[in-house]
Amino acid sequence: MIQIDFDSRATETARRLLSEHPDGVQQVAARHSGGAGTDLALILSLATLAIPEVRKIIVELIHAGKYRSVTIKGKKITGYGAEDVKRILAGLGEDAET
Amino acid sequence: MKDEIEDLIASLSTVLRAASSDEGKSHGFVGISDYLANTRVLVPAQSPSNAEYDAYVFNKFVANDRRLQAAHPALEFTSSLNKTSCTLDLGAGPFLVLDLHLEDALEDLTKVYFCSNPATAGLVTALRQLAENYVVTGDHMVAAVLAATASAFENEGYGAREMDVPGASPEVQAAYVIAHELGHLLWLRDGVPPPFAMMVDKLVRIDAGMAAEARMPSGGRPAGGADLYGPSEIEETIRRRSDPAGEFVQEIWADFYAWAATAREYTLGGFPPHTVFEALALALRNLATIDALRRIAERQGRDSTVDEVSARRHILRMLLRTHFGDLRKDDGYIKLSGIPPEALATADFNEISQETEDRYHRHVWDPMMRQLGGVLVAASNQDAVKASYEQLRVRFGDEPAVLILRDRPVQVSDLQ
Numbered sequence: 001m002i003q004i005d006f007d008s009r010a011t012e013t014a015r016r017l018l019s020e021h022p023d024g025v026q027q028v029a030a031r032h033s034g035g036a037g038t039d040l041a042l043i044l045s046l047a048t049l050a051i052p053e054v055r056k057i058i059v060e061l062i063h064a065g066k067y068r069s070v071t072i073k074g075k076k077i078t079g080y081g082a083e084d085v086k087r088i089l090a091g092l093g094e095d096a097e098t
Numbered sequence: 099m100k101d102e103i104e105d106l107i108a109s110l111s112t113v114l115r116a117a118s119s120d121e122g123k124s125h126g127f128v129g130i131s132d133y134l135a136n137t138r139v140l141v142p143a144q145s146p147s148n149a150e151y152d153a154y155v156f157n158k159f160v161a162n163d164r165r166l167q168a169a170h171p172a173l174e175f176t177s178s179l180n181k182t183s184c185t186l187d188l189g190a191g192p193f194l195v196l197d198l199h200l201e202d203a204l205e206d207l208t209k210v211y212f213c214s215n216p217a218t219a220g221l222v223t224a225l226r227q228l229a230e231n232y233v234v235t236g237d238h239m240v241a242a243v244l245a246a247t248a249s250a251f252e253n254e255g256y257g258a259r260e261m262d263v264p265g266a267s268p269e270v271q272a273a274y275v276i277a278h279e280l281g282h283l284l285w286l287r288d289g290v291p292p293p294f295a296m297m298v299d300k301l302v303r304i305d306a307g308m309a310a311e312a313r314m315p316s317g318g319r320p321a322g323g324a325d326l327y328g329p330s331e332i333e334e335t336i337r338r339r340s341d342p343a344g345e346f347v348q349e350i351w352a353d354f355y356a357w358a359a360t361a362r363e364y365t366l367g368g369f370p371p372h373t374v375f376e377a378l379a380l381a382l383r384n385l386a387t388i389d390a391l392r393r394i395a396e397r398q399g400r401d402s403t404v405d406e407v408s409a410r411r412h413i414l415r416m417l418l419r420t421h422f423g424d425l426r427k428d429d430g431y432i433k434l435s436g437i438p439p440e441a442l443a444t445a446d447f448n449e450i451s452q453e454t455e456d457r458y459h460r461h462v463w464d465p466m467m468r469q470l471g472g473v474l475v476a477a478s479n480q481d482a483v484k485a486s487y488e489q490l491r492v493r494f495g496d497e498p499a500v501l502i503l504r505d506r507p508v509q510v511s512d513l514q
Contacts, residue, residue: 001128001136026126026189028133031282031348033183033200033275033385043137045127069396074139075236076180078396087236 002049002091003028003071004058005041010066013057014040024048049092062088126189130174133188134195138178139234141500143198148272149175152196155273159280159359166280169287179230179500181388183275185282192286194279200388203227204275205268207384209258210462220466222248222257224391225473226503231395233499239487240477241499246490247473249508266369270377271384274360281355285348295342297420298350301413302339306332309409339409346406353382353414354421361447371445378447379454382411387463394474411455419448 006014017025024045048054061067065080072091077084134140143149156173160166170191177198186193206227210220225248232241251257310332339346357378364374386407422428432439477483490498494507502508 001132003137024127026128029187031185031279031352033197033278043126043128043133071137074135074137074234076137076234076396077236078398 001043001045003041003043003069004061005068005070006061007066007068010061011040013061013066014042017044017054017057018042021048021051021054055092055094058092059089059094062092128188130186130188130193130195133186134174134176134178138176138180138182139230139500140176140178141199141504143177144202146177146198148198148201149196151269152198152201152272152276155363156194156196156276156280158363159273159277162359162363163280163284165284165288169283171280171283179233181227181230181392183279185279185286187286192283194276194283196276196279200275201268201272203388204271204381204384205263206258207387207462208267208271208380209261209263210466211380211458212264213258213261215256216461217465217469218251218256219258219261220462221469221473222251224466224470225251226257227388227391228395228470229499229503231392233497233503235395237395238497238499239483242490242497242502243477243483243486244473245499245502246486246508247513249502249506250510250513252506253509265373265377266364267373267377267380270360270364270369270374271381273363274356274378274381275385277356277359278352280359281352282348284355285351290342290347290351292342294351294354295340295347297417298347298413299340301416301420302336302346302409304416305409305413306336306339339406346410349410350413350417353410354417357414357418371447372450375445375447375450376454379451380458382414383455383458383463386411387466415448415451422447 004014018027021044024047026043028041028043030041044054044058049058062070062085065085069076069078070088070091071077072088075091077088077091128136152175153173160171171194172191174186174193174195175198176195179199181197181200181203183197183200184195186195206223210216210223213219225244229241229244229248232238232244248257252259338344341347360378361374365371389407490502490508494501
């Protein structure tokens, strides 16, 4: 599974994913001790990520930088640089060039 | 007969698991344990027995507040390099997740606050926490180099880890974190009480006015850079902080609830008022330091909300003063707490908070950040970091930071 904290520009996309894939997409609401919280965070199962249509949406979203953070295998990636995008896509098993 | 008893115990265990475990709190595909394992870097807790004390305090707080009993919060422990306790909802009700490693971090910073060589101990503590944060963000090269530096200094006796911490401060700070998260639960259930929101609005305006006056040079804009304290920026800050549904008011509410609940519990429990008030002020500062170090690793730069944390502390102090007045002159409080008036005479929470803040700034924050600046400049030299990392990788394997932080195998003589 991965967790994506969406930024406000991707709210509609996130809500659509949640309603269309209720078995593999789950919402998380959190307030952290440091004061930060999630606006709209989703966890996605690996099986759901394997659905081409879902995968396409997520990859586009990553390329567009419409996230606050992406957590894969416990690692929380918060940057938007080429290296960060490459790491996120590698974590999804995706080629950075696609 | 023995078999029947064992069967009964087994079925009772099943019922209890269903009622209290993650399965009972999630209707999605992920339970709480899987969620934490997949979204954090888990490590063994330094002091696993803290969980027992935390559970005791949690139950006490819940027992003291009927609203919390109705909210049915479930308690889940973890220990992770993320150092984050939180209120978490996976879709079927709230969990209070307590990170035992956050308590380790609070304790280390508290030791720095009380120790006699804070400059070095503070730097080493910051290096360790930063290295952990870089593990979390997946920057394993920087993480390994910072971990090696922290390890070398700790092996020379410069860290805070082996020091003693005086008094009951860590326990009170841990309780503050628990109560703060419970405050969030109440907020999620009930929203903000309107009189509280109005009071915060008033104090936000006073604080913003004072900040603008203090930082704006007379007769003009600050030299260079963006004008964070111009009339429209101040108005925007006030609007954001006063929004009754906004994050700022929610945080102030959780701080206020936590402060009041913890102060009550511990002063009634016979802890010296000075210790309690100092620990509460320390909890706020330590949490802010832990968050600042996290932001460095997460590369969250300076933005318009950069002074939110200090504004929160300032407004909280004004709020406590307004709400409780001077506890030393409050007959009701003196009677309720049972604290001898002569003990309370030297324990004004407002004064103690201010003194603690001042000492923290001089003793911990300023020296730590000054020295850390130099380290971070060195860490931005990618070639040097890569070369050091390669040496560490050869000795300890791929992504060696976690091992180095745990076993501290690096000595000063190993550093170039």
